[in-house]
Amino acid sequence: MIIGLHSFKGGSGKTFVATNLGYKLSEKGRKVCVIELDMKAPSLHSFFETEKFVNELLTKKASARDYLNEVKENLSVIVASPSLQEIKRDLMRSDVESLKILKRLQEVLAELKSMNFDFIILDNPPGLSYMSVNSMLVSDIIFFVSRAEKDDLAGLNILYEVSKNVEKQKYVILNRITERTKNIRLSYPVAAKIPCSCEITDEPFFVETFKEHEVSRAFDELAEKILGLR
Numbered sequence: 001m002i003i004g005l006h007s008f009k010g011g012s013g014k015t016f017v018a019t020n021l022g023y024k025l026s027e028k029g030r031k032v033c034v035i036e037l038d039m040k041a042p043s044l045h046s047f048f049e050t051e052k053f054v055n056e057l058l059t060k061k062a063s064a065r066d067y068l069n070e071v072k073e074n075l076s077v078i079v080a081s082p083s084l085q086e087i088k089r090d091l092m093r094s095d096v097e098s099l100k101i102l103k104r105l106q107e108v109l110a111e112l113k114s115m116n117f118d119f120i121i122l123d124n125p126p127g128l129s130y131m132s133v134n135s136m137l138v139s140d141i142i143f144f145v146s147r148a149e150k151d152d153l154a155g156l157n158i159l160y161e162v163s164k165n166v167e168k169q170k171y172v173i174l175n176r177i178t179e180r181t182k183n184i185r186l187s188y189p190v191a192a193k194i195p196c197s198c199e200i201t202d203e204p205f206f207v208e209t210f211k212e213h214e215v216s217r218a219f220d221e222l223a224e225k226i227l228g229l230r
């Protein structure tokens with residue numbers, strides 16, 4: 001199953017959800033790969049010692065196997081390059097080039113499926129780019145990750161409008177929920193409300209370090225919900 005994470009704005013928590021949801025699904029015995037596709041704002045590279053980046057994997061014939069960073073049993077991550085040159089290259093990419101990347105992405109997904117990955121989590125670029133919108137088409141289930149703040153929520157309406165012809169299961173993951181926002185209601189289906197662990201933000205595998213934290217419980221429930229959807 002391919003899970004696509006999207007958001008209107010950057011910084012809403014896509015990468016945080018990708019790694020922690022991936023971790024929880026792997027803990028439940030599923031084989032999971034997280035792919036960081038936000039090549040304009042890479043963040044996962046700092047947690048892995050690697051020279052193998054998704055940018056290269058998606059622009060040349062290569063085997064995904066060589067780009068996997070193993071986090072733990074059943075959990076691997078493919079990260080985006082932090083090099084300024086690669087970030088600039090992504091900013092300059094034409095729609096035709098993006099289309100080629102999307103085609104390569106489909107080959108990579110097929111290869112990962114042949115390696116028996118149960119879940120592939122796509123940590124997509126934010127906003128309405130050619131890449132992000134078309135990437136919705138390769139997912140089986142789409143999650144819009146949003147903070148419960150006015151600006152992010154306005155962006156949600158736009159994402160739903162743009163994706164209205166994409167016939168996939170679509171849910172919202174509300175992230176960084178606080179006392180003030182915990183009772184928020186939306187007109188879209190909400191799959192999870194992830195609290196803010198605002199005192200600790202620099203922890204990509206939060207659920208591993210803080211097993212009993214309410215954030216970890218929320219990810220556990222989300223993982224169970226996803227397993228129930230299959």
Ligand SMILES: Nc1ncnc2c1ncn2[C@@H]1O[C@H](COP(=O)(O)OP(=O)(O)O)[C@@H](O)[C@H]1O
Pocket residue numbers: 007009010011012013014015016017041043175176177194195196197198200201202203204215
């Ligand atoms: N629920 C949360 N509690 C605490 N920190 C969070 C939470 N969600 C995201 N963060 C932190 O906020 C920052 C932005 O999140 P990130 O996942 O990188 O956003 P995106 O990938 O959507 O740009 C990161 O430092 C991340 O660790």
Ligand SMILES: [Mg+2]
Pocket residue numbers: 014015016038041042043123
């Ligand atoms: Mg990110």
